[in-house]
Amino acid sequence: MSFEVRMKCREMLAGALKLVDTAEGSADPDDMATRLEEAIYDELRNSEFKYKNRIRSRLSNLRDPKNPELREKYMRGEISPDTMAKMTPEDMATDDLKRIRQSYSKQAINQAQMRKVQGTKTDVFKCDRCQKRNCIQLHTQDGDEPMITFVICEECGHRWKG
Incomplete structure (x- = not known):
């Protein structure tokens, strides 16, 4: 240089x-x-x-x-x-731009999840990533296998088995 x-x-x-x-x-x-x-x-x-x-x-x-x-x-x-x-x-x-970007991100996460997921909102689970209790709970059961619970955080999109 x-x-x-x-x-x-x-x-x-x-x-x-x-x-x-x-x-x-x-x-x-x-x-x-x-x-x-x-x-x-x-x-x-x-x-x-x-x-x-x-x-x-x-x-x-x-x-x-x-x-x-x-x-x-x-x-x-x-x-x-x-x-x-x-x-x-x-x-x-700017703080305004950060808020706008954050709201767009939350909207995009919610829209993407709602298209794929029809579960039950719950506050029973706490997200390991963002520490919030705004989650969707899903249950699956195939034939004679035990029921499996999946949880998706609506705040950050983190997914895990409950």
């Missing part, structure tokens, strides 16, 4: 951090941009392609006018440069 590329990335990150006046108690945008770029470089120095994509992702999220909280939390030190460098798009999303 060339020195010029790294300096340009730092400059762009600093520009994204300076989009809004920094609140009192915030760090210097140039310093925070340098620290973020160094954290990304330390992790991805062997892949220029991945390094540039990670920088682009951070720029996009830091510039997002709908997500000023991310920039503010980073500038106040609530998110460290190392953490910011490794955050996924889901981690950087």
Whole structure:
């Protein structure tokens, strides 16, 4: 990775951090941009392609006018440069977007399960994965074999024998 590329990335990150006046108690945008770029470089120095994509992702999220909280939390030190460098798009999303994605996921899980499963809702079982008691119970019995109980968590989709 060339020195010029790294300096340009730092400059762009600093520009994204300076989009809004920094609140009192915030760090210097140039310093925070340098620290973020160094954290990304330390992790991805062997892949220029991945390094540039990670920088682009951070720029996009830091510039997002709908997500000023991310920039503010980073500038106040609530998110460290190392953490910011490794955050996924889901981690950087606004709280509203996270809630929307979560509701879509729950709807998709429920729709997929209801198409396949017609069981009885129960709170008798506790999911090992999410620790919730929102489950569907199914019973199967073939001929002279004993009855088997299957349980599906409606929260996370985890399946097990009860």
